[in-house]
Amino acid sequence: MINPAAASASVGDELPPLNVRITRKDLIKYAGAALDFNPIHWNEKLAREVGLPDVIAHGMLTMALGGRLVTDWLGDPACIVEYGVRFTRPVIVPNDDLGALVELTGKIGARRDDGTLRIDITARFDGRTVLGKATAFVRVR
Template sequence: MGYQVGEELPPLQVQVTRDRLVRYAGAALDFNPIHWNERFAKQVGLPDVIAHGMLTMALGGRLVTDWLGDPGKLVEYGCRFTRPVVVPDDDKGATVEFTGKIGQVREDGTARVDITAKFDGKTVLGKATAVVR
């Protein structure tokens, strides 16, 4: 696969619901009550239950691996958590939108993918980049 700077990945839109948070908590063994207990989340100053940052990051990784077709081609991935994804207690949940594009093609044939993750019109992952081969 030859990479071109500016090439855009197919966008990914994900509904993050409370039941998804519970399943992720079990898989990750992260049972922090801010991810499932509305009363606790509000007591610590959050607007409501929030998604796990690592779940949001993983979904951004899915944008890249879906595009690659082979997760083994993902060499490196990192980001910063800039805003929480607030997940309401309803059937719809929170919509998180992921986009990405090639920001750099390197001499060794790898490329840097710049990822944008937005919830409620605001970026939730900062400096989200992946290196692919």
């Protein structure tokens, strides 16, 4: 069922923010689910050898968090008709219990004649944007 707030949303309305901590344990679980065992996501030595500051989160995991922001608000993930992002900066995941904090926000950027909404998503880590042109189109009617 669609969230009533989504069904009556207007251009400029903001989605409830979502803050997610990504830990090394989360990277292991994601790697197993996605079958993405690239060592830059778990091996500090190799990550540094290829020029990264440390182990980084999977880009697709970060993208999924943007999708979660939208689906949490919608109440029905089947309402998403299109979703895309550009990866602009990595999320560096320290080897501690706190992990990396990813802060996500969203705003209704446009409403089409067919009722489809464009949601502009911002994902930040360490105060900097990590996803560019993150946009979801959702059908709420």
